[in-house]
Amino acid sequence: MKLVTCGLPYANGKAHIGHLRTYIPADVYVRYLRMLGEDVIFVCGSDCHGTPIVVNAEKEGMTPKEFVEKYHEHFKNVLKAVGVDFDFYGKTAEEYHHEMTREIVRRMIDGGYIYPAEVELAYCTRCDRFLPDRYVEGICPYCGAMARGDECDQGCGKHLEPGEIKDPRCKICGNPASFRKQKHYFFKLTAFKEFLTQYLENLKATENALNYAKEWVKNLRDWCITRDLEWGVRFPGDERFVVYVWVDAPIGYISFTKKACENRCDWEAIWKRGEAEIIHFIGLDIVYHHCIFWPAMLKAANFSLPTAIVASGMVKVEGKTFSKSRGYVVWVEEDYLKQGFNPDYLRYYILSYTSHQKDLNFSWRIFKDKVNNELLATFGNFLYRVLHFSWKNFGEVEMEVDDEVIVKIKETREKIIDALNKWEFKMVCDAFMELAAFGNSYFQSEKPWDLIKQDKNAARKVISNSLQLAKALMIFAYPVMPESMKKVAKALELDLTSCSLDDAAKIDEKMKVRKPDLPFEKIDEKVIESLERMMENRFKEAEKKVETKEEEIGLEDFKKLDIRVGRVLKAEKVQKSKKLLKLEVDVGNEVRQIVAGIAENYEPEELVGKSVVVLVNIKPTRIMGLESRGMLLAADVDGKAVLLMPERDVEAGTKIK
Ligand SMILES: [Zn+2]
Ligand SMILES: [Zn+2]
Numbered sequence: 001m002k003l004v005t006c007g008l009p010y011a012n013g014k015a016h017i018g019h020l021r022t023y024i025p026a027d028v029y030v031r032y033l034r035m036l037g038e039d040v041i042f043v044c045g046s047d048c049h050g051t052p053i054v055v056n057a058e059k060e061g062m063t064p065k066e067f068v069e070k071y072h073e074h075f076k077n078v079l080k081a082v083g084v085d086f087d088f089y090g091k092t093a094e095e096y097h098h099e100m101t102r103e104i105v106r107r108m109i110d111g112g113y114i115y116p117a118e119v120e121l122a123y124c125t126r127c128d129r130f131l132p133d134r135y136v137e138g139i140c141p142y143c144g145a146m147a148r149g150d151e152c153d154q155g156c157g158k159h160l161e162p163g164e165i166k167d168p169r170c171k172i173c174g175n176p177a178s179f180r181k182q183k184h185y186f187f188k189l190t191a192f193k194e195f196l197t198q199y200l201e202n203l204k205a206t207e208n209a210l211n212y213a214k215e216w217v218k219n220l221r222d223w224c225i226t227r228d229l230e231w232g233v234r235f236p237g238d239e240r241f242v243v244y245v246w247v248d249a250p251i252g253y254i255s256f257t258k259k260a261c262e263n264r265c266d267w268e269a270i271w272k273r274g275e276a277e278i279i280h281f282i283g284l285d286i287v288y289h290h291c292i293f294w295p296a297m298l299k300a301a302n303f304s305l306p307t308a309i310v311a312s313g314m315v316k317v318e319g320k321t322f323s324k325s326r327g328y329v330v331w332v333e334e335d336y337l338k339q340g341f342n343p344d345y346l347r348y349y350i351l352s353y354t355s356h357q358k359d360l361n362f363s364w365r366i367f368k369d370k371v372n373n374e375l376l377a378t379f380g381n382f383l384y385r386v387l388h389f390s391w392k393n394f395g396e397v398e399m400e401v402d403d404e405v406i407v408k409i410k411e412t413r414e415k416i417i418d419a420l421n422k423w424e425f426k427m428v429c430d431a432f433m434e435l436a437a438f439g440n441s442y443f444q445s446e447k448p449w450d451l452i453k454q455d456k457n458a459a460r461k462v463i464s465n466s467l468q469l470a471k472a473l474m475i476f477a478y479p480v481m482p483e484s485m486k487k488v489a490k491a492l493e494l495d496l497t498s499c500s501l502d503d504a505a506k507i508d509e510k511m512k513v514r515k516p517d518l519p520f521e522k523i524d525e526k527v528i529e530s531l532e533r534m535m536e537n538r539f540k541e542a543e544k545k546v547e548t549k550e551e552e553i554g555l556e557d558f559k560k561l562d563i564r565v566g567r568v569l570k571a572e573k574v575q576k577s578k579k580l581l582k583l584e585v586d587v588g589n590e591v592r593q594i595v596a597g598i599a600e601n602y603e604p605e606e607l608v609g610k611s612v613v614v615l616v617n618i619k620p621t622r623i624m625g626l627e628s629r630g631m632l633l634a635a636d637v638d639g640k641a642v643l644l645m646p647e648r649d650v651e652a653g654t655k656i657k
Contacts, residue, residue, distance in 0.1 A: 001265070001276040002040045004030050005253045007286055008047035011071035011091070012056055015078040017330040017350075017362050018283070018315040018322055024350050025312065025425050026281035027084040031479030032420055032428075035501045041265065041276075043256040044079075045090035046072040049232040050245030051133040051149075055171065061620040061627075064231045068093055078332050082343040083482055088260035092233075092252050100255035101233045101248040105225075107301035109237050113188045116238075119224065120163045121184075122149065122177040124170035126597055126639055128579045131170055131177055132227045133244075138165040150244075159288055162224050173597075175639060185226040185237060187247075192296040193220050199295050199305065206423060208284055208357045209311035213291035223293065250294045253280070254303070271304050279308040287311055310423050313354070316361040318535060327535075327542030330362055335534075339527070342520070344481035345371050351480055352429035364531045368523045379436040380520040383473060386443060386466040387491045387516035393452055393459070396512050400461055401468045408438060409472045409505045416476060416501070432476040439469040467492075467511050472504035484519045491516035562617040563633070564588055567652040571604035577624060583607070585630065587616050588653015595628035598641045613644040613656065 006026045009019055023044070030042045048068040057067035072091050079089070090097065108114050122131040129135075133150040140147035141164050145155025149165055152158045162184070168177040196217045200210065225244045226235050232242030254271050261267040270276040282290050287309075295305050314321075317328040330336065336346060349370055353360050390397055412435045419427035443466050452459035471492060478485040478496045489496050491514050566585040574580035579597045581604060594614070613633040620629045634641035646654075 001270065002033060002038055002279060003253075003257060003270050003276050004033075004040060004042045004279045004281065005256075006044040007280070007282040007290075008045055008092070008249055008252050009075050010050075010052070011046040011048050011068040011075070012052050013071065013324075014334075015075055015332045016324070017317070017332060017336075017346075019075075020082065020084075020332060020346065020350055021312045021315055021360060022281050022283050023079060023084045024082065024347050025356060025423070026310075028347070028351060028425060028428075028479045029281075029420065029423070031085075031482070032416070032501070035475075035479065035499065036417070037500060041257060041260050041270075042086050043088045043090070043253065043260050044086050045088070045092065045252050045256050046075055047245070047249045047252065048072070048091050048093035049242070049248060051135055051227075051229065054229065054231050055134060058622055059619065061622065065093065074333070078337070081337055082332065082346060088256050090252065090256040090259055092248055092255075094255075096259065097248070097252060097255040098233045100258065101243065101251045102236045104251055104254070104297070104301045104303070105243060105247065106236050108187065108297065111300050111302070113191065113300040114185055114225070114237060115188065116183055116185050118181050119184050120179040121182050121228075122163070122165070122168040122170075123180040124173065124175055124177050126173050126175040126579065127170055128577050128597075130180070130182060130228045131168070132162065132229060135171050136165060136168045136177055137171055138168040141166050157285070157288075161221065182228065184224050185235065185241070186222045187225045187297070187300070189220050189223045189293070189296055192299060193217065195299055196220075196292060196296060199299075200291065203291070203309060204307060205291070205309040206311050206357050208313065209282075209287045209291055209309050212287050216288060216292055220292070246289050246293060247297070250289065250297075253278075272302075274304040276304075277308065278304060278306045279310065280306050281310045281312070284311050284314055310356070312356055313358045313360060316359055318363050319361055320539075325542065327538040327540075329538075335531070339531070341523075342484060344484045345375065345520075345523075347480055348375060348429065351425040352433075354426060356423050356425055364528050364535070368525070368528045371520065371523045374433065375520045376522055378433060378440060379473070379477070380518065382436050382439045382443065383470050383488055384516060384518055386439070386463070386470045387488070387513060389448060390463050390467060390511075390513040391491065391515050394463060394513065396510055397460060397463055397467055398510055399464045399468070399507050401507050402461075402465055405465045405468055406505050406507075408435065409469070412472070412476060413501050413504060429480060432473060432480075435469065435476070436473055439466060439473070442466065442469070464511075467513070468507065471511075475499050475501065475504040487517050488519040490514065560617075561615060563613060563615050563656040565646055565650050565652060565654040565656065566592075566612050566614040566630075568607045568610050568612060571602075571607045573599055573604060574624060574626065580624065581607070582626060583632075585612065585614060585632075586652040587614055587630065588651075592616075592629045593627055594630045594632060595623040595626050596632045596634075596641070598632070598634065598643065601640055601642065610643075611646050611649060611652070613646070 004026055006023050030040050033040045053064050057064040076089055122136040124131055134148045136149040140152035140155050142158050143156040145152055150160050170177050200213050225247050226241035227244055229242050233248045235241040235243050258267040280290055290309055298305055317330055320328045322328055349367055412431050415431035416428050446462040448459045448462045474485045474489045486496055564587050566587045568583055568585055570584040572582050574582050579599050581596055581599045583594045585592050585594050615631040618631045633644045
């Protein structure tokens, strides 16, 4: 048995082409394995925890639960639409996943691999809170690049332990952070150095992953696995904390397997007794977590180890390094699916562009060329001509296939299997495209349309060979382009869902041919031009945004701000907070609840009845669980707020211009 998994998409944004670089090859791999008679389970799910989700949910005025649900549904639908067919697609916010995580962490504790220690953690005195992971930004201590609290994402790619980052700043308010001591829990990663070194020696993995991992294993440090957050899986050794998101995310592979196995197989045979191959498809950016943290955790908990790690290369867009903020991104739903393009074209593009380990460049022009010149002109052209000619002139063909043709088909099958064993999906596509080219030149040189006028039996032999090749092509290309192949296979009444790769070389006594459908449609130059324009505008807009960050603004920008005089009706301290006051402020047409960090300078009583200045149309946010709708304007005096007030008393709601 084999278990295939994909790195969990983070439920924090929309699906883009970079995601598909992992999911589509994994899906294609699973489909081929099944056509080779293998019993395969294929699982994935949304990663729902961690600080970015909490930060972004706060920004959008949603709870983390609502926020992850939105993106979970999005990923589920998009993956289905591009034909990625998981046996189970779960999410880590579910109770069953929390239970599984707690069981595994408990086993790590029982094994003596987790210990408490005091650490110096980034703390924001203005927000009055610790700043875990992405709540803090600063400078990477290793390479000097701008980094997030737990990862040097723009520079050297290293995982950063809490407290390591230099010049930390609070992500919420921008204030320089200070450090405070807090007790946390550590996983003894250093105890696994010998085990990991040995494990990596024997691991089947793509070179790109192994090269990194073998370097990293030389310098291990113990790993802080708890976080001071509300959202996440409670740490079973100390319920005040949740576990770090990179502890619970990979455990999703196990909890989702258990779900997929219900009434079908025994998940413990896979994950506790080592009776299955476990193959992880991941992106190159999460090699550390899968080749270092994950096997050490599994070893500590006495679970089965992954047998293979398949890492894909990165993605470029129109030749530029993928970057959402710079606009070098292709959104799967709005840029691709909503154009009405066949999802199989994108599957073929991603598989056939380059080696799985190399960088893939997505460009709309290459996309058009691949569809029109490769899929239509070679592959589709052969299928359609053969089927159409057979249907028109024979309807039913008594089969008589040359040995040479069968040999060619068997060779193609071997090439495909060989390429799959190396996770080289471009070679898989090359193999069936080569067979299609062979079919085309055979059909063209034998000229059955002339032959049939003189010798119908000779023409039948040519058609018989061609039909065998057509059937083989449908079977071989089915995992890459399932919907298109199903459509064209209707002409042969061939049910591809029950075909094995061996069926490609099996000769039927007779083949019935019905009127065929065109498998592919030509991509229009005008459509591509408009998509290229759309991309250029996106790049330009992103550039403008970067440029205008610190620049002057026009009056029209200022006019977007709705600033008014407000009157404080009520004021009280926020419990457990030294800095925050909760106010009710009349802003003219309504009374708003506003939470402000001014408790150190103002007593609640002295504010009631006062006029203040309020930015009314700022997005609502939640601070310590309280809704805040509006922002009081204040002068920042060494981090302390001094409120702005009108020079004489004016009515609440008066606009400020
Ligand atoms: Zn770095
Ligand atoms: Zn802050």
